[in-house]
Amino acid sequence: xxxxxAFGFKVYFPENHSALIGARKIADDYIPVANAVGYSPEICxxxxxxxxxYLRNETPLKDAYGVSSIPKPDVLAxxxxxxxxxxxxxxFFGRRFDAPVFSIHxxxxxxxxxxxxxxxxxxxxxxxxxxLEKMTGERLDEAKLKEAVALSLEATELWxxxxxxAVHVPSPLTFFDGTIHMAxxxxxxxxxxxVDYYKQLKAEMDxxxxxxxxxxxxxxxxxxWEGMPVWGRLRKLSEQFVDLRxxxxxxxxxxxxxxxxxxxxxxxxxxxxxxxxxxxxxxxxAKERYILDEIKRFKADGIIFHDxxxxxxxxxxxxxxxxRMMEDHGIPTxxxxxxxxDLRCWSDEQATTNIEAFIEQLEER
Numbered sequence: 001x002x003x004x005x006a007f008g009f010k011v012y013f014p015e016n017h018s019a020l021i022g023a024r025k026i027a028d029d030y031i032p033v034a035n036a037v038g039y040s041p042e043i044c045x046x047x048x049x050x051x052x053x054y055l056r057n058e059t060p061l062k063d064a065y066g067v068s069s070i071p072k073p074d075v076l077a078x079x080x081x082x083x084x085x086x087x088x089x090x091x092f093f094g095r096r097f098d099a100p101v102f103s104i105h106x107x108x109x110x111x112x113x114x115x116x117x118x119x120x121x122x123x124x125x126x127x128x129x130x131x132l133e134k135m136t137g138e139r140l141d142e143a144k145l146k147e148a149v150a151l152s153l154e155a156t157e158l159w160x161x162x163x164x165x166a167v168h169v170p171s172p173l174t175f176f177d178g179t180i181h182m183a184x185x186x187x188x189x190x191x192x193x194x195v196d197y198y199k200q201l202k203a204e205m206d207x208x209x210x211x212x213x214x215x216x217x218x219x220x221x222x223x224x225w226e227g228m229p230v231w232g233r234l235r236k237l238s239e240q241f242v243d244l245r246x247x248x249x250x251x252x253x254x255x256x257x258x259x260x261x262x263x264x265x266x267x268x269x270x271x272x273x274x275x276x277x278x279x280x281x282x283x284x285x286a287k288e289r290y291i292l293d294e295i296k297r298f299k300a301d302g303i304i305f306h307d308x309x310x311x312x313x314x315x316x317x318x319x320x321x322x323x324r325m326m327e328d329h330g331i332p333t334x335x336x337x338x339x340x341x342d343l344r345c346w347s348d349e350q351a352t353t354n355i356e357a358f359i360e361q362l363e364e365r
């Protein structure tokens with residue numbers, strides 16, 4: 001993001017478009033369209049939702065903003081620190097629009113991020129910058145890059161400050177609030193508007209803390225959410241937890257956009273470090289250590305794992321972690337089967353029953 005901002009590009013995120021499709025509950029209209037041209041129903045439903053909408057020449061941007069189609073890209077830039085599907089997704093649009101795809105592929109599944117990992121990614125950044133310079137005919141302005149990194153760092157610190165207000169008991173926010181307010185840190189990093197947004201938001205949260213305003217009245221239980229949101233069920237789930245007087249106080253998903261390793265004085269290496277350290281790119285033991293620390297910090301009573309069928313990279317219930325959390329650390333867990341966008345993988349009745357049973361388990365403890 002910061003490199004593209006420094007070059008003066010307007011940056012558009014297909015992932016954000018897919019989240020909008022999911023939240024509007026229209027993904028199931030588009031996923032089969034992508035399946036019909038060869039994209040498996042087992043791969044990322046962000047990808048299939050977005051490609052299906054494009055093939056149908058439809059977008060929720062039209063109703064929301066009067067924008068009739070997604071923008072035509074001059075270049076597509078992708079980092080596979082979250083998953084391979086991103087590269088395949090961006091490559092589709094590269095072929096469709098005859099636009100170059102510049103990609104960064106960091107080392108995967110790291111327990112600790114070491115200097116040689118950062119060296120690897122930093123070289124890839126330098127190569128991308130050289131290709132962008134050749135494409136645009138302009139040299140990268142280092143001062144603009146440092147400014148973009150500085151703005152990203154300021155925004156990310158404000159974003160972290162917003163999320164950390166949930167450490168207080170009762171919490172002034174929920175995971176569901178985070179999924180809405182995360183938009184600027186995802187798509188506006190490196191820009192002043194993100195900083196301005198989170199300054200205003202953090203001030204509002206401080207006011208809520210000062211006045212003792214809770215997100216969930218008479219908060220009884222505090223729960224950690226692990227995994228992707230179920231975009232088409234945000235309201236239904238949030239209302240159920242409010243009724244149960246349970247607050248989802250934290251999540252790895254929202255915290256994945258905290259890039260506090262950014263250093264304006266060393267922009268390329270610090271970006272390489274920050275974007276390689278993200279939770280989803282780490283080893284199973286590193287993820288487990290991180291979650292245990294967050295459980296303690298946010299005083300959570302239990303963990304809900306969302307096992308998203310089409311997003312194995314962002315689902316951490318597949319390799320025994322829920323069982324280890326319970327057996328090794330005594331932390332109650334619940335695993336919900338579902339998906340980020342494909343609601344055919346989600347059962348309202350089953351989820352409701354399982355969540356009620358989980359709260360009863362917490363009550364018994």
